[in-house]
Amino acid sequence: MVRASTIASQHDARPSGAPTAGHVAVRRFEVHEGWEQAVVDACRNRPGLVDDVDGFLRLDVVRPREHPQEFWLLTYWVSEAAFQDWHRGHGRVAGHAGIPAGLKLVPGSARVDAFDHVTS
Amino acid sequence: MVRASTIASQHDARPSGAPTAGHVAVRRFEVHEGWEQAVVDACRNRPGLVDDVDGFLRLDVVRPREHPQEFWLLTYWVSEAAFQDWHRGHGRVAGHAGIPAGLKLVPGSARVDAFDHVTS
Numbered sequence: 001m002v003r004a005s006t007i008a009s010q011h012d013a014r015p016s017g018a019p020t021a022g023h024v025a026v027r028r029f030e031v032h033e034g035w036e037q038a039v040v041d042a043c044r045n046r047p048g049l050v051d052d053v054d055g056f057l058r059l060d061v062v063r064p065r066e067h068p069q070e071f072w073l074l075t076y077w078v079s080e081a082a083f084q085d086w087h088r089g090h091g092r093v094a095g096h097a098g099i100p101a102g103l104k105l106v107p108g109s110a111r112v113d114a115f116d117h118v119t120s
Numbered sequence: 121m122v123r124a125s126t127i128a129s130q131h132d133a134r135p136s137g138a139p140t141a142g143h144v145a146v147r148r149f150e151v152h153e154g155w156e157q158a159v160v161d162a163c164r165n166r167p168g169l170v171d172d173v174d175g176f177l178r179l180d181v182v183r184p185r186e187h188p189q190e191f192w193l194l195t196y197w198v199s200e201a202a203f204q205d206w207h208r209g210h211g212r213v214a215g216h217a218g219i220p221a222g223l224k225l226v227p228g229s230a231r232v233d234a235f236d237h238v239t240s
Contacts, residue, residue: 024180024182040238043238043239046239058240059239059240060194060196060237060239060240061237061238061240062144062235062237062238063235064233065233065235065236066234068236071238072235113184113185114185115184115185116182116183116185116188117180117181117182118163118164118182118183118191119163119166119179120179120181
């Protein structure tokens with residue numbers, strides 16, 4: 001498995017026929033003060049279990065500058081069905097692999113919202 | 121200019137040394153009912169003036185399923201400075217090129233938030 005740690009420019013040549021995203025799942029949560037760096041490290045060293053899932057296209061993890069204890073995980077999928085298949089199956093468990101031991105999210109802060117992909 | 125209309129899988133080979141994103145600008149706005157498709161079309165046919173700007177990496181446009189009149193434009197940059205240079209310069213004007221004639225945003229709905237890129 002080749003895992004890209006960078007975001008490629010749109011100027012890169014793309015293989016023709018690359019799959020088009022249809023569905024974007026945005027998972028947001030907030031960690032308690034002092035846990036930020038551990039979560040950053042965990043995200044960067046994530047086991048990558050989702051990367052080989054059918055229909056998965058890419059993941060971006062970002063943090064709002066104004067709320068650095070908040071993390072947003074954006075995953076792009078070929079379809080909502082692909083995401084749901086993963087989420088209903090092992091995804092929920094696999095998605096938590098690599099989370100720092102002892103990490104507690106701020107209660108009520110976790111949410112997942114569904115988005116349609118318009119263009120890139 | 122090669123413009124990708126698809127989101128590449130992380131399994132694609134990446135050129136080694138591809139630039140890493142540092143800054144993500146998330147622009148959100150809401151349009152009035154009936155304008156959704158015009159904005160979708162405009163985003164898909166955007167003139168792409170930002171694509172060749174120094175430090176620009178990629179753009180994703182997504183819409184929350186629960187609020188389909190809302191549009192989120194996520195732009196990835198090598199640094200906040202690169203984004204600010206563009207935004208302070210011609211970006212504000214160029215970014216509006218291609219917007220459907222007569223489009224009015226819902227007052228107070230437009231915002232831009234700064235994010236740090238953690239990983240992809």
